[in-house]
Amino acid sequence: METTHSSSTTADVIIVGGGIGGLTAALSLHAAGIEALVLESAREIRPLGVGINLQSAAVRELDELGLLDELGALGVPVVEQKFVNNSGRTLFGEARGKAAGYNWDLYSVHRGELQMMLLDAVVKRLGPDAVRTGVQVEGFEETADGVRLHAVDRATGSQVTFTAGAVVGADGIHSTLRGLLHPDEGPLKWSGVTMWRGVAEAESFAPGNSVVIAVDDKKTGLVAYQISGAALKRGRTLINWVCLVPTGRPGPLGSDVSWNAPGKIEDLLPHYADWDFDWADLRDLFAKSEEILEYPMVDRDPLPSWGRGRITLLGDAAHPGYPAGANGGTQAIIDARVLAYHLAVEPDVTKALAAYEADRVPATAAIVLANREVDRVGRNTSGSGTASGKDLEELTDSYDRTTGEAEKLNGRASLTPPRVERG
Template identity: 45%
Template sequence: MKVVIVGGGIGGMSLALSLCAAGLADIDVYESAPAVRELGVGINVLPHAVRELAELGLQDELSRIGVPTADYTYYSRHGQQIWREPLGIAAGYRWPQLSIHRGELLGVLHRAVLKRLGPGRIHTNHQLSRFGNRDDGGIWAEFIGRDAAGVAARAEADLLVGCDGIHSTVRNALYPKGDPLRWNGVLMWRGVSQAAPFLSGRSMVNIGSSKRRTVVYPISLVPDQRNGSLINWVATCQVSTSGMPPQDWTNLAERERVVETFADFTFDFLDVVQLIRDADVIYQYPMVDKDPLPSWNFGRTTLLGDAAHPMHPVGGNGASQAILDARVLARELASRQTIESALSAYDSQRRPATAAIAQSNRKAGPHRCQDLVEERAPDGFNDILDVMTRQELEGIADDYKLTTGSEIDRLNNRESLSVPSSVESRPEPDASSAP
């Protein structure tokens, strides 16, 4: 079976590795950028995704460069603790939660694809221009270079997977009548700063509410003696519901605007204002998502990751869900008798699950405890239990774990998504099974 992957980001590279591990090695990855570059800021890879990367043989390398986050604390905008819980191994998972630079994670995936599939399988500077069905039931796709001077390549395949992000060309072609970005009026500012370790040194903190919030965590394990740890931070602010700013992560923010917005976020455990001042650059992006789709299944074409389910960055599930998509799709392709039945099974498992997460994230997901505190005690509190019961706090945290499939016992004990070695690679597709 020949597979074309459109997009060489975290989802696309995870799919290439997952297909290879499942015994399907005729894979080509087409990336529109001129090179696979290790860009971006920090992200979290949650235990349910770390498990999948571990089963792909990548945990040791990732653990050398990522931080095994140990605890997560929610604070009000006054710096008062609302809720604290352990994370990863400390919480009882068999796998850690890793806070890591997005570019370094992509670098690990990219190098593994190069090693396992060969450099000739990754095609950079290839922007998908159009694709369609062949008479024999397969797929064709044409790509152009950045200069758009003509067709750079034409690919013939049995399956095409759109892993090309929130502005997916594949998704736009499948839903040509309109599938707009939805902006909730929140601006996000992101940066990375050198600073002294805070709290446990492996802590993640979330301060504020949906009106103004900062999420901060280290992404380098060993502090530099002169400059401190590498600290990732994201600051969000509700600004409007009209006039959406550019959706481009290269868009830079005005530092003083961010400082002014969070001028009172200086606490005894963390100086957020100083982090903002110390960042080399600050990126600005509107918090957007899209409505869940009625189907990802188009016979010999499907979607994965942000192309399939762009969601608000709440709970750290964006990259993690793309990794899970990749593993499930690879397993179904390796174990089903036809591509069509594999895509149907993939759609039925992953589309409802990710739609539920996207909808929960729109309602602040696990961050709802902060909004309730802001509503009930805007001037602060003496004891959090005067504002919220422990049952409420635990319920919010547990509900999100249930929605994301990351309850500790469920994850630790569920069946592996790896394809057993006894399962033969699926036979080549029969043209008679084409839609």
């Protein structure tokens, strides 16, 4: 979707990045009566990417934004997370979403379609001028009463300056804003694992509304789940699959490691030569994928603080983590909601952003570290050949306690803030 380029260069809050977290932040701020402007470096926002899981905690937030029906039309509600071995034998199953007693489902959905759903909502509610594409932010200056952002309009090459009362960096794992705020941080940390991802349409998905997680004795992993409600209505299923293969020694991400390179099926297949699921032909599943992506599994050490003064971070820009807990998109959505809440209830912007970080920095740091532990223990346990249901239950229970999923989500106070009244 191409968005209108307006002449406006000011807003209460400027959000750098038009992904899931940034668009949710714009919607949440608007609902609170706070003017938001989204700057996206891509010249066109298109429905790219593969599958994503939204935990019940995030689905609740989208419900409170009035987007549950739209999400339900796109995605598939998950009823179970199923751990299996490389023969497809079930080791442990855990109920998820409403099946686990929450008032909200867990949804699997195409990441690009979710982003477009949020973008459509932003354009309808805030207007087409609320999102400016093709704007590459390059620097900032802090002033007594705001922030000046220096950017380049990629369509014309001209310099543009934006001013705001607050700036939020929601520009992803390669965040420009994070680099400006923390210039000495160094490269991303590679886990030693290479990931291949794809989406394939098939006649059916035998595990049904389950997320399947498999690991073999070489610590090679596979995650698979269906992601399209529309496909199910046509009597088909759209399957998102992720392959996770140890290919090197963990360490700083080097220049020789590919990032989002086109994946080759011949590089992938040897690692799954002895896998034999009775519910899926993996070779056929991989081959049916129109596009295969290859990239390293990376994260960063948690920061003690994300921003300063009137500038902060959100989502992967703030707390990139392994996908082990399927929590990246969920935590970005919760970040957005907490951010809007504090900006609505605290008129002092610097105090509001400090309160936001006080809420979210410790919580997300714990999740980044828990994702590392789940990946480590899960590989050693699930693929050991001696894994028991009790081992895996203890692992998932510990993770749920860390993320807050084990708390009483149904009874938690709403993050919808009172609307800011302006004179």
